[in-house]
Amino acid sequence: MTSKYCLILLFCSVFFACSPSENKEFGKDISTAQDQIREGKAIFKQECSNCHNFNSNGIGPNLSGLTRTVDTPWIVEFINNPQAKMDAKDPRALALLEKYKAVMPSFHVLGEQKINSLISYLHTFELVQPEIDPDSVINLIEAGVPDSGIRLELELFAQLPASDSLPPMAKMTKMEPIPGTDRLMINDQRVGIYQLIDQKPQLYLNLMEQRPDLVSKPGWGTGLGSFSFHPDFVSNGLFYTAHTEPGGTRTPDIGYTDSLVVFMQWIVTEWKANDPAALTFEGTSRELLRVNNPTQAHGMQELTFNPHSKKGSEDYGLLYIGYGDGGSPERGFPDVADNEAKEIYTGILRIDPAGRNSRNGNYGIPASNPFAGVAGKAGEVYAYGFRNPNRLFWDDAGNFYATDIGQHSIEELNLVKAGGFYGWPIREGTFIINPYGNLRKLYPLREDENLGITYPLIQLDHDELAAIFAGYIMSYGELKGRFLFGDILSGRLFIADLNQKPKPEVQTVKVIFEGKEMTLEELVGGRVDLKFGIDAEKRVYIMSKNEGKIYLIK
Template identity: 80%
Template structure:
């Protein structure tokens, strides 16, 4: 299966698919210094997370693009790439087959900005690719259809926060512990409460934090939230959001030779009246981290739902933090830091403590590196590229989904102090973080000496492009099994995580209003899949495309 969608910015799929033409292209592109400077800034914001001018990234190497491809074609592709694919354009189809993904339309940029981008791109000559990409089907067995069909019904609709898809940018929907109050976020706005299935704005984060930015990219804004297990008594909850780089002095950063594009901020909020349907109260910033891109930051906040008062883990906050796309930027040492810093890690902190470097939170004494000189005591486990969802099963096993670079998507069973491979492994394959990131190699004979823990489940990009965890189902035909999916296409999968070291994965479809279909068909395009759960453990499927929430019956 070839997915049509991608977590890529502006120019995914733009590179010459055939031999270089004889005619000279780009003669009509402006070389104005002012326009080039504007284009450089636009490229940094919109494109650099997935593209560079030396090698293929998530999208292709863009060096020499304007010198080898017709300007008109590039502009048409930027405005509506899917139209090129639908029209069976040979170049578009060849690139879709190579990269497996395409981008959404960017017609909203307008002619002036697109021309500025072209001016900047035209400053680069062609750089020839080095070693070839890895072949597909590194994991030969395909994913079979389970035959299971999930019946969905429309449950809620978030108000549009933009005029073009994604109409609403929800990432999480969970109840306040000990209540049936169901909370859901929009990354651009804040936190809503669903009252009788209707959204009522609980926390207007855009108003409370005017520096909040939810563009460019998909992984910015209000990335995650979580309510304290004792919220009904103490009124505490936590958010992770983004602001532009340099907005405030950071608590954690990196070499100054790499730009700070974004900052991720962890905030503690305290409601005056925990029962109120609208937040009133105070807040305090706990942690501010520099990030080199709009991606792979503080994407998940969670408390262990199995812990009880008196347990060592009770009230400790888990945080998933990725590599910030530092590897793609050419700075893999930021990610591969041997737990010396918080990047590419799952963190565990005590919000009530004050023994951290900035004195605003605590480092639990039981953390694996809490008392190790030269290590970041916050780190619980490391070696993740983008641990976008973390969760526990009823037996207490701890898991994290990790979005891969170009080839492998992972589900890991997480244990304290373990190293999960990134950026020297993608799945159970070797990757050279200083080389061609689309190239994977077999594990060496002496692999054990590296101390790497490998995924419980690894899937290749010919099956899905970006993994996202749902929940272990507590009802229906999937009871006891783990439901997850592909963020982009919305393709759904199921697995029994208790079935040994390599559990079987199967796919499934949905039924809506009596018709069997895919989620792409249901929402009319790119799905931007997320999952939610309520106090009765009913599981929901959410799509940013139209801001809809569907209940799995």
């Protein structure tokens, strides 16, 4: 465990590269005209807010105080052409690349006036150096994660075609077979669904063509976030997708206060193939659900069916949907997330695509759902209190799990029970958080707490990983019977026996490629953007958006 939680953030060290000996008055030439600041605020919200904020580092650095510590011409040049700064070996630009593992896109299309307005808005934010709260948790999780000694041998299996000219080259999030077949399907969030035939991708569903309002920028989970084929697809031709469109594209089925911007909408679509055996989709579709989302983040990251349910069982054919908080607490509206299952935000949902008793009449709410028919509750909700439930899965015994990406400190794996409350936004892991205050501060639980919260089966802090993502329970090799998961950003891999009592012990595993032990960052040449896949033979794959490559775990 490092002491990063014990120290005041050394904010200038990476992004601003400022020197204590400098005594320059930065930003004195920046306009403070109110109309220009208002224009800059709108530009920031539209173009910058998905990667930057003024409270903490995210996809890109915290921008508070930028204009007061860096020359204005440098900022203008960087906004216009970040790659030129990299090519010129500019020290500050290279430090950014080293820390964030990606090059910011050029915004030269904004033009001089809009860039100046943007800088005027940035100049309204002072440099933030958070104080240490004496009541806040200092050391979160003391014990580090040990190395298991196990090394996974990887073999390059397939490559998706590039859907962009800069990393991530292909934005896959899921690779699974069509139930009852060996047809292996994989998505690219920008494009649609491919089938891997003889390890070569063939486009099955061109979602860009079918849904021209599809948007997969800015990054993160946007675009075609997930897909799932019905257990009876081979006979009924039904499958489901979740994708994003710009806010205001259509009238939503579910929304929130008018005071909070609608940045995007998440849409669940049911597709019916005319010929389920066809290698290219032809058929019909209908929209099941459309939900407003305030940011590009924490939306609909998972669609899935319980693979262990049998025909005739209560769970068979019911579609599970993971839906996060939409980024609402970070936008200053924690009440959207803190809703006590009155709405779907922070919920794992369970719906019946064949039913029609929902609010919009397009799907069904199973009578066995814990809040079905309960006044003031969203009947779709199966469990709630998740910030970003990005992967849902079951073990062979029927236990149901969800990984949940945390705010600034804790990553979780939860054992999901019907009707359970999993803490967000008043808990992050087993720590108290005040969603109406500073989201960076955590506090220890009180002995007298009795709020009915279910706490994680596994929790790890950001010393170990930044964003958790679930793989699979392995059925072969040295990891047989153990759960494999990892860190989206770095690709660091972990294992645990989920049946171990009282709590699963977590260990790390490393990889070998072409006879050489290496990290996944070394393998893919930068930020990994880790995902996992599985085939009909239960072989597990490691996938990286960075180069769009898929590796088989041998």
